Amino acid sequence: MIARVSICAIAASFGLMAAAMPASAETPRRTPRPSPAELMLPCPEYGPGFVRAPGGATCVRVGGQIRGEAVMRDRRSRLDGGLNAQARMTVDSRTETGLGTFRAVMSLKGQTGSPGTFTQR
Numbered sequence: 001m002i003a004r005v006s007i008c009a010i011a012a013s014f015g016l017m018a019a020a021m022p023a024s025a026e027t028p029r030r031t032p033r034p035s036p037a038e039l040m041l042p043c044p045e046y047g048p049g050f051v052r053a054p055g056g057a058t059c060v061r062v063g064g065q066i067r068g069e070a071v072m073r074d075r076r077s078r079l080d081g082g083l084n085a086q087a088r089m090t091v092d093s094r095t096e097t098g099l100g101t102f103r104a105v106m107s108l109k110g111q112t113g114s115p116g117t118f119t120q121r
Contacts, residue, residue: 046094057095064089082114 043050043059050059067086
């Protein structure tokens with residue numbers, strides 16, 4: 001009997017709380033988020049490809065290269081065949097400070113290939 005009374009008391013208190021809330025309570029409106037193109041402002045002072053990081057004074061440029069090649073076996077010259085892949089990525093960031101331009105550059109390079117890959121240049 002005590003358990004039923006306490007469940008009824010809890011249900012009644014939730015009912016009173018729900019009745020006390022205004023029926024026409026508006027949900028807060030969200031401001032639309034700007035698109036990534038609107039966030040990225042160009043930095044012409046550092047050259048082509050630099051964009052300003054959102055909310056800061058740092059300008060960033062990201063670049064890279066991906067290369068892949070496949071070589072087939074040539075029986076006359078006895079060259080082996082294989083696959084080769086290379087990838088490079090560069091991040092260049094610049095910020096104006098009281099002492100001048102602070103520049104940070106990060107460059108990554110990766111390469112993979114099968115044994116016997118012949119690259120003719």
